[in-house]
Amino acid sequence: MSDKSKVIIVGAGIYGMSTALWMLEEGGYDVTILDRAETLPAPDAASCDLNKVTTAPITSSGLGNLVIATNDLRTPTADLLYPASAALRLCSSPPEQHSHKPLTRADHSRRRLRRPIPRSACCRRGGPLASGVIALAHPTMPGGQKFVSSAYTNCLSMGISAQLVTSSSDIRAKFPGEVRTGSFGDRVGYANPKGGWAEAGRATLVGLERVQKLGGKVLPGKEVVGMIKQGREVRGVRVKGGEEIRGDLVVVCAGAWTPGLFALPEVKIKLPKIEATGQSLAILQLTPEEQVKYAQVPVIFNLDDGWYIFPPNADGLVKMAIHAPGYTNPIPLSSSGGEDDIVSVPRTKLTPGAEDGMIPREMLARLRRGLAEVYPELQDREYVQTRLCWYCDTHTGDWLIDYHPDFDNLVVATGDSGHAFKYAPIIGREILRIIKREPIPEVGAKWSFGDRPTDDTGADHRDGVRQVLRVEDLARAEDLKVPVGITVAA
Numbered sequence: 001m002s003d004k005s006k007v008i009i010v011g012a013g014i015y016g017m018s019t020a021l022w023m024l025e026e027g028g029y030d031v032t033i034l035d036r037a038e039t040l041p042a043p044d045a046a047s048c049d050l051n052k053v054t055t056a057p058i059t060s061s062g063l064g065n066l067v068i069a070t071n072d073l074r075t076p077t078a079d080l081l082y083p084a085s086a087a088l089r090l091c092s093s094p095p096e097q098h099s100h101k102p103l104t105r106a107d108h109s110r111r112r113l114r115r116p117i118p119r120s121a122c123c124r125r126g127g128p129l130a131s132g133v134i135a136l137a138h139p140t141m142p143g144g145q146k147f148v149s150s151a152y153t154n155c156l157s158m159g160i161s162a163q164l165v166t167s168s169s170d171i172r173a174k175f176p177g178e179v180r181t182g183s184f185g186d187r188v189g190y191a192n193p194k195g196g197w198a199e200a201g202r203a204t205l206v207g208l209e210r211v212q213k214l215g216g217k218v219l220p221g222k223e224v225v226g227m228i229k230q231g232r233e234v235r236g237v238r239v240k241g242g243e244e245i246r247g248d249l250v251v252v253c254a255g256a257w258t259p260g261l262f263a264l265p266e267v268k269i270k271l272p273k274i275e276a277t278g279q280s281l282a283i284l285q286l287t288p289e290e291q292v293k294y295a296q297v298p299v300i301f302n303l304d305d306g307w308y309i310f311p312p313n314a315d316g317l318v319k320m321a322i323h324a325p326g327y328t329n330p331i332p333l334s335s336s337g338g339e340d341d342i343v344s345v346p347r348t349k350l351t352p353g354a355e356d357g358m359i360p361r362e363m364l365a366r367l368r369r370g371l372a373e374v375y376p377e378l379q380d381r382e383y384v385q386t387r388l389c390w391y392c393d394t395h396t397g398d399w400l401i402d403y404h405p406d407f408d409n410l411v412v413a414t415g416d417s418g419h420a421f422k423y424a425p426i427i428g429r430e431i432l433r434i435i436k437r438e439p440i441p442e443v444g445a446k447w448s449f450g451d452r453p454t455d456d457t458g459a460d461h462r463d464g465v466r467q468v469l470r471v472e473d474l475a476r477a478e479d480l481k482v483p484v485g486i487t488v489a490a
C-alpha cells in the first residue's frame with residue numbers, strides 16, 4: 001500500500017492544476033483532480049480562455065513579489081505560460097474551441113503531453129508575453145489614477161523600466177505607425193514593456209497533461225456534490241451519481257462555483273463572504289490583412305472603467321473585456337429559503353438556456369465605446385462571440401487560501417478576484433506552502449479565513465456597482481452585429 005498522502009483536488013482550473021503540479025514535483029502525494037466538466041479544461045472555467053494578461057498592473061507588494069517569482073524561469077512550472085504562448089502560432093481553430101484540444105473522459109488515463117515549443121521559435125518582439133501592457137486612467141477618475149500610479153511605482157520597484165505616457169501622442173507612439181488609434185478617452189498612465197499575455201486555455205491544458213505525466217489523475221465528469229464529514233475530518237467527497245471518493249486531504253479549487261458548492265445540502269460548510277461575479281467579454285475577427293497590421297500592438301488596460309483589449313491571436317481573434325464589479329446570479333440552493341442558501345452561481349455556456357453566451361446589453365455598449373476610443377477603425381465590427389466569465393470575488397481582491405477552521409484536512413483555495421491567471425506557474429507552490437502550514441509572511445494573513453483586512457489592500461480596483469443579472473437585459477444575437485450610432489473622435 002502507498003504511504004503517500006491521498007489528495008483530492010476539486011477543480012481543474014489553474015488553482016487545482018498548479019497545486020497538483022507542485023505536489024507531484026515535490027513527491028509524497030497521490031493526487032487526483034476531479035472536475036464537473038466532461039471535457040477539460042472546462043470550457044466555462046475562468047482559466048479556459050482565449051488569452052489573459054500575464055503582467056497586469058499590480059499594486060499589492062506581496063503580489064508584486066510573486067510576479068517576480070512567476071517570471072523566474074528557475075521555477076519548475078514557470079514555462080507553463082510559454083508553451084501556451086507558443087501555441088498561438090499553431091492554432092487555427094474557431095473561437096468556440098479556444099484553440100486547443102481538451103481532455104475528455106476517455107483521455108483521462110492516457111498521457112498526452114505535447115512537447116513545449118521553444119519560446120524563441122514563435123515569438124516576435126520577445127513573444128506574446130512581452131507585447132507590452134499600457135495601463136491608463138482618466139485624470140478625473142481618482143480611484144483609477146491612484147491604482148495606475150501605485151502600479152507604476154510597483155513596476156519600478158520590481159526593476160521593470162515602465163515609462164509614463166502623459167498624452168495621447170505619447171500613447172500612440174507605442175503603436176506601429178500603420179495602426180490608427182483613437183484618443184484613448186484622454187487617459188494617461190504608463191507603458192510596461194515587459195507586460196504581455198498568454199493563451200490561457202492552452203496553458204491550463206498543458207499543465208493538466210503534465211499532471212498526468214507526473215502520475216496524477218485528472219478525472220472529468222466528476223461533479224462534487226457532497227462531503228463525507230466525520231467530526232473535524234473530511235474523509236472524502238461524493239460526486240453526482242453517488243460515487244464516493246476518499247482521501248486524506250481535500251483541496252477545493254472550484255473557482256466561482258465554490259460558494260455554491262459549500263451551500264449545497266450535502267456540504268453545508270460556512271465560508272467568509274466570497275461571491276461569483278459574471279464579467280463580460282467579446283471577441284471580434286480581423287481579416288488576414290488587419291491581423292498583420294495589428295500584430296504588434298500592446299495590451300491596453302483602462303484602470304478607471306476596467307476596459308481592456310488584447311492584440312490579435314494567431315487566428316486573428318481580438319478579445320476585449322471589462323474588469324468590473326460584475327453581475328451576480330443569485331439562486332436558492334435548498335428549499336429552506338434561508339438567506340445563506342441563496343448564492344450567486346455562474347451562469348455559463350454549460351448552463352441550460354445560456355448556451356449563447358450573451359452578455360448584458362449595457363456591457364456590450366461599454367465594450368463598443370472602449371473599442372471606438374482605441375481602435376476607431378474596428379468600432380463597428382461584428383462580434384463573433386461573447387461570454388460571461390466568472391470571478392470568485394473576495395471583498396478586497398485578496399485570495400482565500402487556507403485550511404477551513406472547522407476541519408483539519410479541508411483546504412479552500414479560491415477568491416481569485418479576477419487576477420490569478422498570471423500566477424498559474426507558482427500559485428500551487430503558495431497553496432502547498434499553506435497546506436504545509438508554512439505560508440510566506442507577506443500574504444498568509446491576507447489570504448486566511450482569520451481576520452482578513454476589510455479595507456482596500458491595493459490588490460484590486462473596480463469602478464461601478466455590482467448588479468444582479470437579469471435575463472431580460474441580455475443582448476440578443478442581432479445586437480452583436482454592426483451597431484448604429486457610435487461615433488467617437490479619433
Ligand SMILES: Cc1cc2nc3c(=O)[nH]c(=O)nc-3n(C[C@H](O)[C@H](O)[C@H](O)COP(=O)(O)OP(=O)(O)OC[C@H]3O[C@@H](n4cnc5c(N)ncnc54)[C@H](O)[C@@H]3O)c2cc1C
Pocket residue numbers: 010011012013014015016034035036037041042044045046047048051052053054056222223224225253254255256257258261279280281321389390391413414415416417418419420421422423
Ligand atoms: C473575463 C475574465 C478575464 C480575466 N483576465 C485575467 C487576466 O487577464 N489575467 C489574470 O491574471 N487573470 C485573469 N482572470 C482571472 C483568472 O482567470 C482566474 O483568476 C483564474 O483562472 C481562476 O482559476 P480557478 O482555478 O480558481 O477557477 P476556474 O478556472 O474557474 O476553475 C474552477 C474549476 O472548478 C470546477 N468545478 C467547479 N465546481 C465543481 C464541482 N462541484 N465539482 C468538480 N469540479 C468543479 C470547474 O468546472 C472549473 O474547471 C480573468 C477572469 C475572467 C473571468
